[in-house]
Amino acid sequence: MAGRRRLTELERLEIVRETRKGVSARVLGKRYSVTPRTIQYTVKREKERRRDTGIRTAQIGTTVTPEELRAFEVVLSRHGISNRSDGMRRLIQSANGVFQPDEHLADELKAFRAALNRVGNNVTQIAKRMNESNNKGLRPSFGPSSLAQMRNLAGFVLDFADQVDLLTRRKTDGISMLVSDALKELADGEE
Template identity: 85%
Template sequence: MAGRRRLSDLERLEIVRETRKGVSAQVLGKRFGVTPRTIQYTVRREKLRKRDSGIRTAQIGTTVTPEELRDFEALLGRHGITSRSDGMRRLIQAANGVFQPDEHLADELKAFRAALNRVGNNVTQIAKRMNEANNKGMRPSFGPSSLGQMRSLAGFVLDFADQVDLLTRRRTDGISILVNEAMKELVDGEE
């Protein structure tokens, strides 16, 4: 069995570069005189090396309004963080407990959904009766009791909207408190 060819550091870097361009392991194996498996191993080893050494290779980006950017930069400034990148990195590192599913919010929204379904059914029944009367050429019966039911229904829908708004505001305030606490801890050196 012939001795295996050993790749130099420069050859390994070139293999990784060429792989990113889409050159196959078979083509690179022939070019460098090694097996395709050696090429795959070299690429995998480089990825693991970058991950293990903490080299940042992934990027994120987001589009925000000028007001959101101004508020974010003000928050960073209050905590002594000098760059957006550093602030985002710290938020990502601190997000471990912040972005977990909110069971209480989910339960509340489930109850709201059920209530809204009941309202929808009532509206459907009213519309059905009115259409039936219209199809028979009759004037729909719409007396004081029906008017009272409609007013009650409209009041319920408005109250429902207020409750959902209050619930989401409370949750947003809670998340803001958690994020501010996380930022303060990170500024104090707990990275």
């Protein structure tokens, strides 16, 4: 076992760099005449120091349309945020209050799914009747009740699409308000 010795700051930085390259704690411990546990502690301490001092080491990226980017920049400028990176960082820091599961939305979507299943069953029944008539060489029986059923079905599908559109717009507006509030709160906090 290696004897106890104190690592210099330069050795600590070299250890962190070598660890990132994949060199094991055991190999580094032998190289610097310390225990593998000392190597692990050194790496852990450096990670904590970087986190505590706010040194940014992780990076994210996303691809957006030009319209989405312009809209984002408008929101940033409205809140006095000078660059995109700072805006994204603020959103990430406040994400806990923005990206919460929406139980109401989930319940409404379940109801929509059930209604859409009923419509699908009706369409299947109509198609089955029409196919049976066609296979027998008969003209499909398509009377006033079938026509009314088809009109109701078409109306339901259109209403369903409108309801889903309205629901998503309300949800998007709600998220936009939360994001704006978060950005405003963070912008006000820096003054």
